[in-house]
Amino acid sequence: MSYATYEDYVEYGGKEEADVIDIMLEESSININKACYGRIEGIGFENLTVYQQDLIKRAVCTQVDFVTIYGEFIDSPMSGFSAGSISMSFKDTAKSVGGALISNKALGYLDSTGLTSRRL
Template structure:
């Protein structure tokens, strides 16, 4: 079972406004997806075994990713990359970046890069 790496208190403390009554749901989903982006290493090493610096960056990444999931929820599940009607076109492929099949923001990627847990090299 994947635990939540950031609480609602962390979310609010970092300056985000609660997401209706679904903040916890988005934080749980974000925690699972952040762990996948880190190749399962957060859960594998154990969150409590990481350094304080890594924990802090992971909390920030989870909160930013939860906000991203909430803001783009209507677009992330669309099976189309783009469509056009007459002179109007929309491209959904430009929303965030995709890592390990998960779409997120560049901000989240930068937080996670700082943890050293996204490196593809086996250690």
């Protein structure tokens, strides 16, 4: 189950085409739930407040864009690389949570939901 639709994705500024977005929204939803320690599924998305639902949708859409940009490097065993004057690192753009690499922007949305605290 995806927490965001293609319409949500476009509304939040997404640029990918509709034919590939459904799978990406599903995968991103799974990773966003991991970042919330399974609480979205545990509580039930429909049982969350409208505010929390909106932030989760934004996080999913942001994660889709992150995967689109960095996708081929996400599962790489290296944390960065450089070749001549070109350097790339995931250190500042994402964090590994629950085995998934989540963009810092998506984590910012999730932090406001109250679902990412380990204390809950």
